[in-house]
Amino acid sequence: MTEKPWLSMYPPEIPKTIAYDRIPIQQFLTDSSNKFPDKTAIHFLGKDISFKEFHDSALKFANYLRALGVEKGDRVAIMLPNCPQSAIAYYGILYVGAVVVQTNPLYTERELAYQMKDSGAKAIISLDILYGRISKIVKETDLEHIIITGIKDYLPFPKNLVYPFIQKREYGIVVKVEHRGMNHLFTEIMKIAKAEPVSYEFNFDDDLALLQYTGGTTGPPKGVMLTHANLISNVQMCNAWLYQCKEGEETVMGILPFFHVYGMTTVLILSVMQGNKMVLVPKFDFETALKTIDKQKPTLFPGAPTIYIGLLNHPQLAKYDLSSIKACISGSAALPVELQEEFEKVTGGKLVEGYGLTETSPVAIANFVWEKRRVSGSIGVPWPDTDARIVGPETTEPLPNGEVGEIAIKGPQVMKGYWNRPEDTAQTFRDGWFLTGDLGYMDDEGHFYIVDRKKDMIIASGFNIYPREIEEILYEHPAILECVVAGVPDPYRGETVKAYIVLKEGKSITEEELDTYCRKQLASYKVPRLYEFRKELPKTAVGKILRRSLIDEEKKKVEQLKTIS
Incomplete structure (x- = not known):
């Protein structure tokens, strides 16, 4: 078998290897501020922020953190939607040499407390409306400082008053929080802090930039350690893949949340590196997105299939002009061919599927955007300097082309490991190869295909959802004897969460009561949308519940419905 057969298919514009900038991520913001000081870096609900203002605000935030005692290697959490403060805090944390801990604003107190305790975060920046949630768990954690901001802080007049x-x-x-004690107001920080350079001793290969939490089917969520080298390499690979895009001339749609590593890499880092404008959307809804595209004319639009499906099926689609869109790389779930074709027809741009994981910063494989277009069903070919192969259960030797095995990846974007989890890290790597847990195969040309997930992770509307976490919550309910959670096919979300439940004898509970119960314990996107009560669940001879057989049942139902229709 030819080693890396996909390289022969690369368009001449895409290099097979890249000389990566051995710099900290925040250097991109310094460079773009020097090169494009007056150019708009961030557009947010009618307000424009220049690269110089963005850069100076990040330095102010860094200096304030330093004054609070934040040092190199300390963890600082960001619990914000896409807004200027999120971008400013991200680069400010990096300027001081600290490590960003991205935190989903939808997290419940239980989820938030776990992540803060596990990461050992010293400080957190969050929205005013989330202050109550943070204050209730702060004593369980190492948090010393809470920095509070609000959406109105960066709204133009008169929106900020309304x-x-x-x-x-x-x-x-x-919520009204005073700037004293452990509580700090972002607006006050911007008034009193100085925009002075902050220096620290930097190590490109080893210094962590990010702890990005991901779950697992066994055990609690794990902090993925991503270094500056990991993220720099992945964003420069992405830049090479999008070779028709021009520095300082693109506008990037920032719908994907920054607390998702894909949005962080393709919007928050790539835009700054290229001196491009980010159009940030803090709360996604389809009509707002369509209006924003029509008015702001984005050229790059990273997203997920559910986003593109929703836009195409909006009843007012014809009212809006989407022709500015040049390229979209879709991630988080499989991209249907029909969706790709329809989206390209409506916009005139290109939509292709990419593949990756949090552990790969995130992209490892993608389809070409402009040439040698997608082979039906393929997730594409590996990016520059990225090796991938299909391996069996015991060895890292590649399986024959066409044979199904586990996808293994090696490259500079692969994580350093899991935070404080050496055993989990060791189990995930074999002979230097990262084992993805996804089953697939490779054809003779080097196109990769996903067959199934070895892990039981559910991907619904682009969110990674882990059944075990939901099952543990359900098992705490006094009426439930047995339960299993699975992802079942959903025409809109890709997958949706379904809980199969066996009740204790003499107990009863309604779907509505279970929904209320789960919403108190879980972020809304994790809450089961479907419940099925059964007398028993399918099991192996040793009593293990057969989740896969339930998923197969759901797939058969879908196929039967298609046959009938």
């Missing part, structure tokens, strides 16, 4: 009334109507609360 927004508090909208917030009270939507959330029923108005």
Whole structure:
């Protein structure tokens, strides 16, 4: 078998290997600020922020953190939607040499407490409406400082005056936090801190930039350690893949949340590296997205299949002009061919599927955007300097082409390991190869195909959801005897969460009561959308519940419905 057969298919514009910049990620912001000081870096709900203002604000944040005692290697959490403060905090944390801990604003107190304790975060920046949630768990953690901001802080006049009334109507609360003690106001930080350079001793290969939490089918969520080298290499690979895009001339749609590594890499880092404008959307809805595209004319639009499906099926689609879109790389779930073709027809741009994991920063494999287009069903070919192969259960030797095995990846974007989990790290690597847990095969040309997930992870609307976590919550309910959670086919979300439940004898509970119970314990996207009550669950001879047989049942139901229709 030819080693790396996919390289022969590379368009001449894509290099087979890249000389990566051995710099910290924040150097991209310094360089773009020097090169494009007055150019818009961030557009947010009508407000434009220049690269110089962005850069200076990040330095102010860094200096304030330093004054609070944050040092190189300390962890600082960001619990924000896509907004200027999120971008400023991200680069500010890196400027001081600290490690970003991205935290989903939808997390419940239980989920938040676990992540803060596991990461050992010293400080957190979050929205005012989330302050109550943080204050309830702070004593369980190492948090010493809470930095509070609000959406209104970066809204233009008069939106900034109106927004508090909208917030009270939507959330029923108005939070007022004073700038004292462990509580700090972002607006005050920007007033009192200085935009001075912050220096520390930097190690390109070893210094962590990010702890990105991902779950597992066994055990609690794990912090993926991504270094500056990991993220720099992946973003420069992405830049090489998008070779028709021009420095300083693109506008990037920032719908994917920064607390998802894909949004962070393709929007927050790539845009800054290239001196391009980010259009940030803090709360996604399809009509707002369509209006934003129509008005802001983004050329790059990283997203997930559910986002593109929703836009194409919006009843007002014809009212909006989407022709500015030049290229989209879709991630998080399989991209249907029909969706790709329809989206390209409507926009005139290109939509291709990419593949990766949090552990690969995240992209490892993708289809070509402009030439040698997608082979039906393929996730594409490995990126520059990335090796991939299909391996069996015992060895890293490649299986014959066409034979199904586990996808293994090696490259500079592969994580350093799991935070404080050497055993989990050791189990994930074999002879230097990262084992993805995904089953697939490779054809003779080097195209890769996903067959199934070895792990039981559910991907619904682009979110990674782990059944065991939900099962543990369900098992705590006094009425439940047995349960299993699985991802079942969903035409819109890709997959949706379904819980199969066996009740204790003499106990009863409704779907509505279970929904209320789960919403108190889990982020909304993890809550089961479907419940099925059974007298028993399928099991192996040793009593292990057969999740896969339940998934197969659901797939058969879908196929039967297709046959009938």
